Amino acid sequence: MSDNGFFDNYGGKYVAEVLRRPLDELEVAFKNAMQDKEFLNELEVIRRDYIGRETPLYFAKTATEILGGAQIYIKLEGLANTGAHKINNAIGQCLLAKRMGKKRIIAETGAGQHGLATAAACAKLGLDCTIYMGEVDVRRQQPNVASMELYGAKVHPVTSGSRTLKDAVNEAMRDWASNPDTTHYVLGSALGPSPFPDIVREFQSVIGREVKKQAEERGIKIGAMVACVGGGSNSIGFFEPFINEKTPRLIGAEAGGIGPGVGENASRMTGNASRDGILQGYKSRFLLDEDGQALPTRSISAGLDYCGIGPQLAALGKSGRVEFTSILDKDALEAVKFFARNEGILFALESAHAGAAAIKIAREIPKDQAVIINMSGRGDKDVFITSPVFRPEQWLEFLKHEVTRLEGGTDIHDAK
Numbered sequence: 001m002s003d004n005g006f007f008d009n010y011g012g013k014y015v016a017e018v019l020r021r022p023l024d025e026l027e028v029a030f031k032n033a034m035q036d037k038e039f040l041n042e043l044e045v046i047r048r049d050y051i052g053r054e055t056p057l058y059f060a061k062t063a064t065e066i067l068g069g070a071q072i073y074i075k076l077e078g079l080a081n082t083g084a085h086k087i088n089n090a091i092g093q094c095l096l097a098k099r100m101g102k103k104r105i106i107a108e109t110g111a112g113q114h115g116l117a118t119a120a121a122c123a124k125l126g127l128d129c130t131i132y133m134g135e136v137d138v139r140r141q142q143p144n145v146a147s148m149e150l151y152g153a154k155v156h157p158v159t160s161g162s163r164t165l166k167d168a169v170n171e172a173m174r175d176w177a178s179n180p181d182t183t184h185y186v187l188g189s190a191l192g193p194s195p196f197p198d199i200v201r202e203f204q205s206v207i208g209r210e211v212k213k214q215a216e217e218r219g220i221k222i223g224a225m226v227a228c229v230g231g232g233s234n235s236i237g238f239f240e241p242f243i244n245e246k247t248p249r250l251i252g253a254e255a256g257g258i259g260p261g262v263g264e265n266a267s268r269m270t271g272n273a274s275r276d277g278i279l280q281g282y283k284s285r286f287l288l289d290e291d292g293q294a295l296p297t298r299s300i301s302a303g304l305d306y307c308g309i310g311p312q313l314a315a316l317g318k319s320g321r322v323e324f325t326s327i328l329d330k331d332a333l334e335a336v337k338f339f340a341r342n343e344g345i346l347f348a349l350e351s352a353h354a355g356a357a358a359i360k361i362a363r364e365i366p367k368d369q370a371v372i373i374n375m376s377g378r379g380d381k382d383v384f385i386t387s388p389v390f391r392p393e394q395w396l397e398f399l400k401h402e403v404t405r406l407e408g409g410t411d412i413h414d415a416k
């Protein structure tokens with residue numbers, strides 16, 4: 001838990017006056033809910049029957065043999081309903097909103113994964129759902145937009161600024177400030193103004209608690225835990241039960257993109273444009289220019305492509321409890337192939353950054369210890385990004401054919 005919203009120097013609640021009351025109310029409601037047996041029981045049942053928890057802790061035998069070091073284990077968070085860890089937070093916050101008597105949910109989304117999880121949670125719990133999404137992202141991420149609409153959400157394209165994630169956050173904040181009595185804002189990662197970093201970590205820490213229990217039951221000695229870090233929700237939830245202990249090593253994998261240059265990556269802890277700053281309501285490490293403006297970022301994985309990191313992780317990075325490493329796009333792609341071919345497990349591109357980091361350190365950890373990778377999501381969603389890289393000609397052919405078919409040309413099924 002934060003100390004009054006702060007994790008050492010980072011965190012806080014740097015918001016306009018109009019947002020103070022909804023944030024304070026949220027904090028009180030959250031604290032009460034976490035003491036309420038009925039709320040916790042309802043959450044528990046939804047986790048079991050709807051999300052599909054607990055998710056397996058899988059021993060990757062072939063990968064372990066090939067890498068020749070630590071035992072490789074994978075926490076299969078991608079088997080959660082909707083395909084990633086984001087549903088843990090979306091369900092928790094939507095249930096909290098219901099308890100607060102709010103019937104309308106808003107959320108921001110970048111690539112669409114958080115929007116999708118929130119839309120699903122709202123459908124399940126009977127809540128009205130509006131997703132703010134940059135116009136550029138709406139265009140790039142049509143498959144996720146289609147799914148959000150199937151779940152009954154309204155997707156609102158944001159046309160201000162760079163028309164991407166940070167503009168969607170601003171727009172969602174504006175909406176919340178205008179409608180605090182009817183509306184809850186489901187923030188998607190362990191960042192933003194307090195109490196969001198505490199709330200999101202709490203709802204994601206189910207991952208780490210399960211790992212701890214699974215490892216204890218099976219006598220697994222954990223040498224290191226590795227997770228990818230976008231805003232930081234899957235990593236902080238995975239690390240949570242271990243933060244105040246000396247071991248295991250906790251390792252966060254950031255997006256190294258195509259290289260170390262400005263605009264070529266999203267390395268907030270390890271990059272050379274990394275600075276302390278205050279943006280979007282909280283103090284943390286950001287990629288900023290000398291005037292304190294957000295710099296462009298780049299990564300093949302849309303979920304790691306954000307200029308800031310959650311304040312608790314920034315503090316844990318500074319204290320040294322969490323180590324950070326930067327993974328290039330090409331190494332993440334190699335990790336996708338490695339685990340698909342050797343284990344029959346398709347990692348999301350985000351999670352493949354953690355996989356690649358584990359491949360790098362496997363030999364540093366003794367053979368009788370485990371490296372546990374958090375596979376935050378599965379890779380089905382990435383087929384539009386990985387196919388153009390792995391099999392460009394066939395993919396282009398497929399897309400051309402689809403266009404022809406949809407424009408009323410010949411269908412493959414019509415061919416005589």
Ligand SMILES: *Cc1c(COP(=O)(O)O)cnc(C)c1O
Pocket residue numbers: 084085086113114188189190228229230231232233234235303304348350351376377378
């Ligand atoms: C959104 C996303 C991430 C990055 O977000 P965090 O808040 O850092 O966890 C990582 N993996 C997957 C599969 C995602 O959808």
